[in-house]
Amino acid sequence: MIEIRFMTEITYNMHQVLAAKESFERANPGVRIIIEQAKDFFEMMRAFQSEEAPDLIETGGFQVSNNDRMFMDLNPYVAEVQGLEEDLYPGLLRVARYDGMLPGLPIEISPPLMMYDKEKFDRAGLAYPTEEWTWEDMVELAKRLTIRNEQGVASQFGLGLGVDIEWFEPFVMRNGGCYISPDGATSRGYVDSAPTIDAFRMVIDAFREHRIVRMPDEPCLSASWHEESAMRFSFMWDVHHLSRERQNARIGIVGLPNMPGGVKANMIYMGGAGVTVKSAHPRVAWAFLRHYLLECHSWMPPAIQSQAEQRGLTQHPVWSRYLEELDHVQISGFFKNRKWNNSRQLINEDIRKMITEGTDVAHTLRSWTRYT
Numbered sequence: 001m002i003e004i005r006f007m008t009e010i011t012y013n014m015h016q017v018l019a020a021k022e023s024f025e026r027a028n029p030g031v032r033i034i035i036e037q038a039k040d041f042f043e044m045m046r047a048f049q050s051e052e053a054p055d056l057i058e059t060g061g062f063q064v065s066n067n068d069r070m071f072m073d074l075n076p077y078v079a080e081v082q083g084l085e086e087d088l089y090p091g092l093l094r095v096a097r098y099d100g101m102l103p104g105l106p107i108e109i110s111p112p113l114m115m116y117d118k119e120k121f122d123r124a125g126l127a128y129p130t131e132e133w134t135w136e137d138m139v140e141l142a143k144r145l146t147i148r149n150e151q152g153v154a155s156q157f158g159l160g161l162g163v164d165i166e167w168f169e170p171f172v173m174r175n176g177g178c179y180i181s182p183d184g185a186t187s188r189g190y191v192d193s194a195p196t197i198d199a200f201r202m203v204i205d206a207f208r209e210h211r212i213v214r215m216p217d218e219p220c221l222s223a224s225w226h227e228e229s230a231m232r233f234s235f236m237w238d239v240h241h242l243s244r245e246r247q248n249a250r251i252g253i254v255g256l257p258n259m260p261g262g263v264k265a266n267m268i269y270m271g272g273a274g275v276t277v278k279s280a281h282p283r284v285a286w287a288f289l290r291h292y293l294l295e296c297h298s299w300m301p302p303a304i305q306s307q308a309e310q311r312g313l314t315q316h317p318v319w320s321r322y323l324e325e326l327d328h329v330q331i332s333g334f335f336k337n338r339k340w341n342n343s344r345q346l347i348n349e350d351i352r353k354m355i356t357e358g359t360d361v362a363h364t365l366r367s368w369t370r371y372t
Contacts, residue, residue, distance in 0.1 A: 001030060001032055002031045002281050003032050004034065004055045004056065004281060004285050005053075005054040006036065006054065006055065006056040006058070007037075007047055007054040007056065007058070008273075009037075009060055010108070010271060011037070013107075013108070013298060014037075016292075016297075018035065019296060020291055020292040020295075020296045021033040021035060023296070024288050024291045024292075028284075028287075031288075033288060036054065041059060041061075044057055044059070048068075048276060053276055053278035053279075054279075055275065055280070055281060055282075055284075056275055057070060057273065057274060058107070058271065058272070059271060061341075062095075062106060062271060063104065063272060069277065070103075070276050071103035071104055071275065071276060071277065072274065072275045072277050072279070073102055073103070074104065077286050078102065087304045088304055089323070090326075091268075091326035092268075092270070094329075095268060095329055095330070095331045096272070098331050098336070104272035104273050105272060105274070105289060105290075105294070106270040106271070106272050106293075107270065107271045107272060107293055107298075107300075107303070108270060108300050109270040109326070110270070110300070110322065112167070112170055112233055113234060113253050113254065113322060113325060114232070114253070114254050114255065114256055115231070115232045115234035115238065115239055115253055116129060116230060116231045116232070116253075116254065117229075117230050117231075117249070117250070117251065118251065118252050120156070120230040124144055124230075126141060126144060129141065129254045131254060134258045135171075135257045137257060138159070138231070138257040139206065139210055142210070143212055145158035145212075145230035145231070146158040146211065146212050149221070153221055154214070154218075154221065155221035155222055156227070156228065156229070157212060157220070157228060157230070158213075158231060159212050159229060159230075159231050159233070160214070160228060160229030160233060161203075161206070162233070163216055163351050164351075165179075165344060166269075166334055166344070168199075168351070169332055170256055170265070170266045170267050171199045171202070171259060172195070172196050172200065173265035173267060174256060174264070174265050175198060175199035177190070177194075177199055177261070178193075179332075180333040184337045185337075185372070187337075187368060187371065191365050192366040192368070192369055195261050197365055198260070201361050202259075204354050204361055207355045208354075214228065215355060215356065216352050216356055226249075233256075236301065237300075253317070253318050253321045264328045266325055266330070268332070273292070295307075297311065301313050301319050301323055343368075346371075347368060350364050350367075350368070
């Protein structure tokens with residue numbers, strides 16, 4: 001009996017893992033898949049460094065750089081499967097092959113787009129946004145969609161956007177900026193560049209000057225998160241949760257607004273799973289990995305085009321637009337540099353100060369060069 005140990009730090013898709021285990025073992029009676037749940041990345045690292053390292057590791061953040069040398073290069077395995085490379089979405093492969101090698105296959109993929117409530121637009125007598133809209137167009141729409149009472153307390157904001165360095169990154173990318181150098185070695189000359197600073201000023205102004213986005217700790221009269229904003233910066237899971245909570249909601253999806261820099265770009269969140277270099281049965285582990293990620297179905301859109309077509313996602317009014325966006329995704333700063341990613345909380349505290357206290361944007365971004 002061959003035993004393949006699969007360790008994951010992801011909890012929300014355990015039913016998918018167990019379903020893949022059951023179907024794979026049924027088709028391969030000489031193989032047993034052992035599922036192990038890890039609390040976090042550090043627990044997985046301890047397991048990898050032990051004498052009985054897992055054969056497969058799944059992380060919530062794709063290990064594109066493979067800095068810890070945990071994963072095998074899957075390029076040769078992909079090349080052996082006829083048509084697989086062509087079937088994988090090219091944008092995903094471009095990001096996953098950050099340094100040339102392929103340390104894993106993507107899972108739970110999502111770039112952000114803009115979700116909008118058609119009913120709120122209809123009540124305001126406004127046309128829905130189109131793919132040609134600009135940042136200025138978005139701001140003007142959001143101003144007209146923000147509703148406040150006589151005391152200035154909002155019952156509806158024009159735009160929903162969280163205070164997070166990663167969520168600001170698509171606007172930076174679309175303005176021609178970035179946080180980290182292409183090789184991930186430094187942020188100097190990148191996070192403090194003019195396109196990055198200009199994009200940040202526009203986003204901060206949306207909170208502070210235009211007041212179209214809910215400020216940190218600002219009160220709101222809306223009773224629920226999905227009623228709070230007429231437009232919302234949204235990943236796939238936001239749309240999924242909203243469709244379950246408001247089954248009759250009339251929701252539209254459109255690309256992020258075009259920035260002055262004129263770049264068609266976006267970031268992407270994705271997890272990943274790969275075969276460890278310590279696996280005693282790498283080909284069996286690879287076979288299960290393919291089955292789990294490419295043959296079994298999740299509610300999230302898949303990494304391969306054929307499955308998306310089979311499931312009707314390429315014709316779906318919402319999911320098809322997210323899949324189209326995969327052509328424009330770029331690797332995010334938090335994937336490139338671990339120190340930058342570990343500094344996220346400190347950076348987000350600085351963003352709050354820019355919004356609530358008006359601290360200087362350019363000076364703050366220059367100070368972030370110390371994080372790489």
